[in-house]
Amino acid sequence: MTWVERLRAHEAVCRRAPSAHNTQPWRPGYEADQIVIDVDPARSLPDSDPTGRDLGLGIGAFVETCLVVAADLGLDVTAVPGPRLVAATHRYPTPFTIADIEARRVARGPYAAGPLDAAALADLESGFVHLPARELARDLAVADRWQFDTPAVAVELRDWLRLDPRHPRYHLDGLTDRALVLSRFEARFLAAALRAYPVTRRLGLAALLAASGRNLLRYDGSVLVMRAEGEDHVTAGRRLLRAWLTLARHGLAVHPLSQLIDCPVTAARLAGRVGGQPLAVFRVGRPRTEPPRSARLPARGRAA
Ligand SMILES: Cc1cc2nc3c(=O)[nH]c(=O)nc-3n(C[C@H](O)[C@H](O)[C@H](O)COP(=O)(O)O)c2cc1C
Structure with missing residues (x-):
């Protein structure tokens, strides 16, 4: 071979x-x-x-x-x-x-309180900035609201959600109710609200949709921001994966919150906080519950 x-x-x-x-x-x-x-x-x-x-x-x-x-x-x-x-x-x-x-694996449930161990932080390559979670709590609410109030973004998210185990792509790709740590009720509510999205938005319900993340950063925890270091995005993605694997070796999981960078208002504020262009932002800590294993497409590489 x-x-x-x-x-x-x-x-x-x-x-x-x-x-x-x-x-x-x-x-x-x-x-x-x-x-x-x-x-x-x-x-x-x-x-x-x-x-x-x-x-x-x-x-x-x-x-x-x-x-x-x-x-x-x-x-x-x-x-x-x-x-x-x-x-x-x-x-x-x-x-x-x-x-x-x-x-x-990414973990989106609650994390144990307490800041990031200095040893884990010291093991990371350059370009990662530590922020206390609470410092970004307000901006996360703004970014979540923006995400559900921006029709194209909300509809694209809807297309990748698999909120019911009977969804035909539940075991292939996208984000499941289990991965998002939603109860049956929450999953049904989110699915119904997104199905009726234009109406939901017109009724001013974006705030309600965004409410699930309200307390995500209101605890004594840590967020890491990966700053651009002059490399292309593919090279930066390699650095990001090495960081996530390094943190995992310390028993730490991550939960990315990319909406903070996607939303123009919060992205500008984050850039100011970290003194450079943020490429990735994620909560980091010790998950209180075991995160589920996410779905993948079967291997099917193209032969030349
Ligand atoms: C560049 C990048 C951005 C991501 N942004 C988010 C995000 O904003 N919110 C989130 O919950 N997960 C985010 N994720 C995590 C993915 O949803 C996750 O990797 C995927 O669902 C597969 O799950 P796994 O990492 O547990 O295998 C991001 C991952 C990558 C690589």
Whole structure:
């Protein structure tokens, strides 16, 4: 078996990479001596992610995940712009393994109170700024309200929600009621409100839809902001995945809150707070309950 064939046989593990709304926008194309990672345009979020920031971050997270898997399999592989995976003369240097990739998951439920351990923060690469959760609580309310009050963004979110286990794509992609930690009642309410969205909005119910996140940051916890460091989004996505895996090694989970960067008003305030352009923002802590394992599409890479 060539290295391409061996990595292809592990595509399902590579697909554990995180992506906004769990869109899984990557499309690996397997060739004789390289793997070309294309974007699936049907899996982008043109309305909520018009600059392609989250798309690039997700592709980067996938690239880094593939490199960790390759290294754990003993394959000498590296990433080059494209992005493409090509043969290398050395093993990709990473402390992470397939077990770390399989164990990683976003956790959206409550976290134990207390600030982030200094040791975990010290283990991160440069470009991560720590903020007390409470400092962003008001801005999160503004951003949530903006998300549900902006028709194209709300409708795009609706298209990726799987709020009922009978949804035909429940086990494939998108965000489930379980992943969002919604009770049956909350899931039904959200589904009904979004189904009738134009009316819901006209009735001024955006505030009600946004209410579920009201107390998310009103506790003694931590938020991390990843600042742009002059790299492209794919390279930044690789840095983001390494940070999430590093935090997971410390027993810490993350909960991204990208609406804080998507909403122009809160994005500008966040940039001021961290002294640079924020690319990702997430709550970090020790989850009080075990987060569910998210859905993935089956492996189905394209052969050249
Ligand atoms: C760039 C990026 C942005 C994300 N933004 C959000 C977000 O705003 N809110 C959220 O709850 N999850 C967000 N996520 C997490 C994804 O929804 C999550 O990775 C996906 O549902 C798969 O779940 P898993 O990471 O637990 O495997 C984001 C992930 C990435 C990579």
